Amino acid sequence: MNRQALSREIIDTCLEMTRLGLNQGTAGNVSARYNGGMLITPSGMPYEQMNEDCIVFVDGDGHYEAGKLPSSEWRFHHAVYQARPDLDAVVHNHAIHCSAVSILGKAIPAIHYMVAVGGTDHIPCVPYATFGTPKLAEYVQQGIQQSKAILLQHHGLIAAEKNLRKALWLAHEVEVLATWYIQLLAITNDVPVLSPQEIQVVLGKFSTYGLRIED
Incomplete structure (x- = not known):
């Protein structure tokens, strides 16, 4: 995909993220791997005001275009691409329920088989x-x-996938999991979870499951 088209897809992903209720204002940011580096949303700009020329290129060494300022979170987008060569898109937001779970400093355990969307038996929460x-x-x-989706303590969610549509789908699925978990925690601290054996079965099934979108 050329730069103009990928930049447009990044903006559309941002707008859809807001439409789905996964973000507020300018809090989130979105990127996609491109030309040895990445294209990423600019710092502090409302999504509806963005055009393709606003999207910032950051190279593999962390240098960005003169006259443009990338999202303040560009470093962790860069870190995802370094750590996971199999993933080409990153969505970050402050989804309400994911952020609430992150404030508690909790991972989302295997309360439902869809926890396997991240590729493991839980959605981890990294330290603040x-x-x-x-x-x-x-x-x-x-x-x-550990996982394609992680919570950031006292912060929000990161979801990374092979393309932007899959990354947004993943972010939405994890917000649903977080919603269930918060509601369950209001009832009991002893939330039932699936067995490790069952999660391994589900993870095997997930090798051919998920959003049918071409890479």
Whole structure:
């Protein structure tokens, strides 16, 4: 995909993320792997005001275009691409229920078989670090090696996939899981979970399951 088309897809992903209720204002950010680096949303710009020329290219060494300022979270997007060569798109947001679970510092356990969307038996929560810092990028790099979706403590969600549509789908699925988990925690601290054996069966099935979108 050429730069103009991919930039348009990034903007459309941002707008759809808001439409789905997964983000508020300018809080989230979206990127896609491109030309040895990545294309990423700019810092602090409302999605509806973006055009293709606003999207920022950041190279593999972390250098970005003169006259443009990438999202303050570009470091952890870069860290995802370094850690996971199999993933080409990253969606980050402050979805309400994912953020609530992250404030509790909890991973989302195997409360439902859809937890396998991340590729493991839970959705991890990485430790807190100030937004935009190398330390947060370090935590993200560690967490994303476990799961394609991770919570950031006191912050929000990262979902990474082979393309933007899959990444947004993953983010939405994890927000549903987080919604169930928050509601269950309001009833009991002893939330039932699936057995490790069953999750392994589900993970095997998930090798051919999911959103049927071409890479």
